[in-house]
Amino acid sequence: MNNKKFLAAVVGLGLVTLSACGSSSDDSESSGSKTVTLVSHDSWAVSKNVLADFEKKSGYKVKVLEDGDAGQAVNKAILTKDNPQGDVFFGVDNTLLSRALDNGLFQSYEAKGADRIKAGYRVDGDKVTPIDTGDICVNYDKAYFTEHKLQPPTSYDDLIKPAYKNLLVTENASTSSPGLGFLLGSAAKYGDDSWQGYWKKLKANGVKVVDGWEQAYNEEFSGSAGGKKAKADRPLVVSYASSPPAEVIYADPKPTTAPTGVAQGTCFRQIEYAGLLSNAANAKGGKALLDFLLTKEFQQDMPLNMFVYPVVNGAQVPAEFTQYGPQAKDPETMDPAKIADNRDDWVKSWTSLVLK
Amino acid sequence: MAVPIAFFAVFFAYPVAAIVARGLETDGTWQFGRITDVLTQPDIRHVLWFTTWQALASTALTLLVALPGAYVFARFDFPGKQILRAVVTVPFVLPTVVVGTAFLALVGRGGLLDELWGVRLDTTVWAILLAHVFFNYAVVVRTVGGLWAQLDPRQEEAARMLGASRLRAWRTVTLPALAPAVAAAALMVFLFTFTSFGVVQILGGPTFSTLEVEIYRQTSEIFDLSTAAVLTLIQFVAVGAVLALHAWSVRRRETALRLVDESVTARRPRGAGEWGLLAGVVGSVAVLLVLPLAVLVQRSLDASGFGYYRALTHSDGGVFLVAPIEAVGNSLEYALAATAIAVVIGGLAAAALTRRDAGRFVRGFDALLMLPLGVSAVTVGFGFLISLDEPPLDLRQSWILVPLAQALVGVPFVVRTMLPVLRAVDHRLREAAAVLGASPWRVWREVDLPMVRRALLIAAGFAFAVSLGEFGATVFIARPDNPTLPVAVARLLGRAGDLNYGQAMALSTILMVVCAVALLVLERLRTDRTGEF
Numbered sequence: 001m002n003n004k005k006f007l008a009a010v011v012g013l014g015l016v017t018l019s020a021c022g023s024s025s026d027d028s029e030s031s032g033s034k035t036v037t038l039v040s041h042d043s044w045a046v047s048k049n050v051l052a053d054f055e056k057k058s059g060y061k062v063k064v065l066e067d068g069d070a071g072q073a074v075n076k077a078i079l080t081k082d083n084p085q086g087d088v089f090f091g092v093d094n095t096l097l098s099r100a101l102d103n104g105l106f107q108s109y110e111a112k113g114a115d116r117i118k119a120g121y122r123v124d125g126d127k128v129t130p131i132d133t134g135d136i137c138v139n140y141d142k143a144y145f146t147e148h149k150l151q152p153p154t155s156y157d158d159l160i161k162p163a164y165k166n167l168l169v170t171e172n173a174s175t176s177s178p179g180l181g182f183l184l185g186s187a188a189k190y191g192d193d194s195w196q197g198y199w200k201k202l203k204a205n206g207v208k209v210v211d212g213w214e215q216a217y218n219e220e221f222s223g224s225a226g227g228k229k230a231k232a233d234r235p236l237v238v239s240y241a242s243s244p245p246a247e248v249i250y251a252d253p254k255p256t257t258a259p260t261g262v263a264q265g266t267c268f269r270q271i272e273y274a275g276l277l278s279n280a281a282n283a284k285g286g287k288a289l290l291d292f293l294l295t296k297e298f299q300q301d302m303p304l305n306m307f308v309y310p311v312v313n314g315a316q317v318p319a320e321f322t323q324y325g326p327q328a329k330d331p332e333t334m335d336p337a338k339i340a341d342n343r344d345d346w347v348k349s350w351t352s353l354v355l356k
Numbered sequence: 357m358a359v360p361i362a363f364f365a366v367f368f369a370y371p372v373a374a375i376v377a378r379g380l381e382t383d384g385t386w387q388f389g390r391i392t393d394v395l396t397q398p399d400i401r402h403v404l405w406f407t408t409w410q411a412l413a414s415t416a417l418t419l420l421v422a423l424p425g426a427y428v429f430a431r432f433d434f435p436g437k438q439i440l441r442a443v444v445t446v447p448f449v450l451p452t453v454v455v456g457t458a459f460l461a462l463v464g465r466g467g468l469l470d471e472l473w474g475v476r477l478d479t480t481v482w483a484i485l486l487a488h489v490f491f492n493y494a495v496v497v498r499t500v501g502g503l504w505a506q507l508d509p510r511q512e513e514a515a516r517m518l519g520a521s522r523l524r525a526w527r528t529v530t531l532p533a534l535a536p537a538v539a540a541a542a543l544m545v546f547l548f549t550f551t552s553f554g555v556v557q558i559l560g561g562p563t564f565s566t567l568e569v570e571i572y573r574q575t576s577e578i579f580d581l582s583t584a585a586v587l588t589l590i591q592f593v594a595v596g597a598v599l600a601l602h603a604w605s606v607r608r609r610e611t612a613l614r615l616v617d618e619s620v621t622a623r624r625p626r627g628a629g630e631w632g633l634l635a636g637v638v639g640s641v642a643v644l645l646v647l648p649l650a651v652l653v654q655r656s657l658d659a660s661g662f663g664y665y666r667a668l669t670h671s672d673g674g675v676f677l678v679a680p681i682e683a684v685g686n687s688l689e690y691a692l693a694a695t696a697i698a699v700v701i702g703g704l705a706a707a708a709l710t711r712r713d714a715g716r717f718v719r720g721f722d723a724l725l726m727l728p729l730g731v732s733a734v735t736v737g738f739g740f741l742i743s744l745d746e747p748p749l750d751l752r753q754s755w756i757l758v759p760l761a762q763a764l765v766g767v768p769f770v771v772r773t774m775l776p777v778l779r780a781v782d783h784r785l786r787e788a789a790a791v792l793g794a795s796p797w798r799v800w801r802e803v804d805l806p807m808v809r810r811a812l813l814i815a816a817g818f819a820f821a822v823s824l825g826e827f828g829a830t831v832f833i834a835r836p837d838n839p840t841l842p843v844a845v846a847r848l849l850g851r852a853g854d855l856n857y858g859q860a861m862a863l864s865t866i867l868m869v870v871c872a873v874a875l876l877v878l879e880r881l882r883t884d885r886t887g888e889f
Binding site: 043210215224 | 378456557558561562563573575576577578579655658663667738741742745746752846847849850851852853854855856857858
């Protein structure tokens with residue numbers, strides 16, 4: 001009887017909702033090639049004036065798309081490579097680089113100023129450009145070691161000594177990038193076969209493993225602001241060389257010395273790259289943006305925004321960094337191809353070794 | 357009916373199918389052999405087993421703790437009831453990151469239990485179970501309590517007059533009437549805990565892993581899409597089985613009830629027993645729900661008081677392009693849009709499901725609507741990414757995608773809260789109205805709406821709350837210039853330094869307050885009385 005009317009009303013309502021959804025398509029097409037889109041992970045950050053300066057000089061408007069954590073962002077970019085969400089991808093690091101290259105994520109482009117990149121960071125080929133670097137290192141809580149009249153550890157070997165029993169907290173290598181970095185660092189240090197023996201000793205020495213950096217650093221590590229509030233009891237944590245400067249910069253009032261330090265001999269070097277996406281809609285704009293990422297202006301802006309170090313010659317780092325978190329002198333490194341070949345197997349055996 | 361179906365086909369079935377196909381199809385052939393490959397791995401078996409038993413245990417525990425609460429909220433009047441009702445819903449919307457932090461403060465090292473009795477529960481399964489109770493308490497109180505409040509107490513009294521004992525009267529009169537709502541609540545809690553992600557990750561440490569965590573790892577970290585696809589299918593089958601069981605058990609019990617306005621059913625507690633029950637419920641709420649929240653508030657205050665809150669109002673150019681406080685506005689906008697979508701879609705679906713001539717097919721759809729609760733956010737998110745990427749549906753960078761994804765999770769709530777009440781409306785009322793010449797639209801407006809208005813508000817409150825706290829899907833589409841509250845909290849927690857940690861706690865506190873206020877406003881919303889109860 002009245003079913004038809006009822007249905008008509010329902011469908012009408014539905015059309016209204018659907019059309020409301022459809023009308024908000026993105027505007028990059030209408031503005032043509034005046035917009036360039038950067039896809040990145042959620043740690044991307046830049047000062048407003050620096051970005052505005054680039055926009056003014058180049059005439060492009062920059063749109064930024066943050067796509068979850070580093071691993072997620074890379075995987076999403078690979079999934080959508082035929083119809084990418086942007087023109088440039090920033091934030092693939094040396095632990096994921098091979099995955100991106102093997103999947104044909106990037107097209108060739110040599111950025112202007114690539115000759116200014118320090119020798120240690122250059123890569124073969126012209127698919128990606130190194131942009132920044134950081135070190136994954138064990139951080140220690142200065143107050144604890146002063147109080148207990150104990151020397152902080154300075155090497156991987158120190159961490160398995162009885163003096164440091166039950167003091168270290170690290171992250172799950174299968175879900176956290178510092179956790180993975182620490183595992184790779186030990187593999188680089190002790191070799192493909194011996195790292196497992198090292199971890200057995202580390203486990204016997206009471207290493208604690210939690211899932212992510214946030215928890216390790218803010219809940220378990222006694223040297224961080226969060227950890228102090230949480231009455232944390234682990235004075236050693238796997239974090240970054242740039243964490244101590246952050247403890248100074250984000251404190252109110254600023255202390256004269258950092259509350260935490262870096263164990264210099266426990267570091268693994270991370271390098272982050274950017275590249276022009278294979279099917280970029282605005283390749284020309286993308287190239288301009290890549291050039292900009294290597295300019296001195298951007299490189300010097302990075303440290304205080306993303307807590308990483310520049311990779312080009314002549315870029316200055318802020319005083320807080322040189323003072324409280326100098327770059328590791330001799331960090332462990334590993335070839336991206338080797339990481340790609342072994343990563344999954346290593347993480348698997350690490351999991352059954354340490355977590356089971 | 358057509359609208360909800362279209363909505364689910366486009367925004368749920370299609371994206372999920374696309375991502376599963378991407379994992380299982382290589383060069384045009386389906387790799388079904390992968391299914392047995394994955395299922396025979398002992399690791400995966402272990403994950404499946406743990407997922408199932410912790411979900412069952414969590415559900416049982418939640419019902420045990422929350423049902424007395426539902427009774428107290430439904431039947432008693434006491435000062436501060438509205439506020440307390442809003443407070444118990446707050447945990448439900450907090451991002452898991454924050455809940456994990458708060459819970460560690462309660463059961464972890466140096467936490468309250470540790471100081472009182474030296475008990476530490478972190479990285480044990482107990483912490484996970486307790487956190488699940490914390491999260492889902494509101495689900496039970498609101499779905500069961502909402503119906504309980506409208507049951508006519510006189511029916512039970514009549515049974516007592518006829519000589520039934522108090523227990524028997526409750527068992528034969530009230531319990532059967534409540535059963536569908538209890539079953540619905542249990543189902544929702546089970547689905548939530550079965551697909552639990554953040555809680556398990558933070559409180560369980562890396563030793564406990566649920567199916568959801570495993571799917572996330574395979575997709576996001578290891579990039580093994582075929583294993584992820586198989587796990588997604590397993591989760592689908594498991595969730596589908598639970599839904600089928602639920603549908604079968606409910607259908608046998610749903611009857612038309614005499615509903616009355618809840619204002620006449622609640623009264624002041626009488627006698628020591630009732631006051632004791634009330635005190636017990638308030639006590640358990642205080643320990644389980646309020647205490648972890650209080651820890652958050654305490655950590656959001658610095659030595660001088662509100663320094664962290666002040667820091668929220670300026671952008672340092674670092675973590676955000678805008679001041680973190682603006683996330684509040686973004687969150688509210690998204691939540692309003694998501695609530696509107698969820699209420700329209702869910703309301704239409706619920707109305708269609710209660711029609712007399714609803715056939716088997718439509719009833720099956722009831723279960724389908726619940727499926728989004730059982731599919732991991734990462735699967736849906738990746739599915740959106742590879743399926744909604746061509747005009748006219750290139751929504752990947754459109755703001756509407758966030759409320760759409762949030763509404764997917766909200767719709768099941770709307771349907772579940774409204775169905776028991778709608779089905780309880782006596783059909784003869786509708787028929788009488790129709791006979792008197794009212795159009796279906798008017799029948800709905802004059803008969804159904806007054807009766808379900810309260811359920812609709814509760815449903816809207818749920819949808820709103822879910823959207824406020826939703827994190828998984830939002831992260832996929834969060835743009836740096838308009839983060840939502842949970843996204844902003846997660847970003848702040850992701851950096852070292854006292855100010856960042858403090859601001860994260862301050863934002864979490866703001867999220868709690870915003871949510872509590874929104875819910876309180878909803879509680880107060882009363883349109884003019886039309887229906888004759």
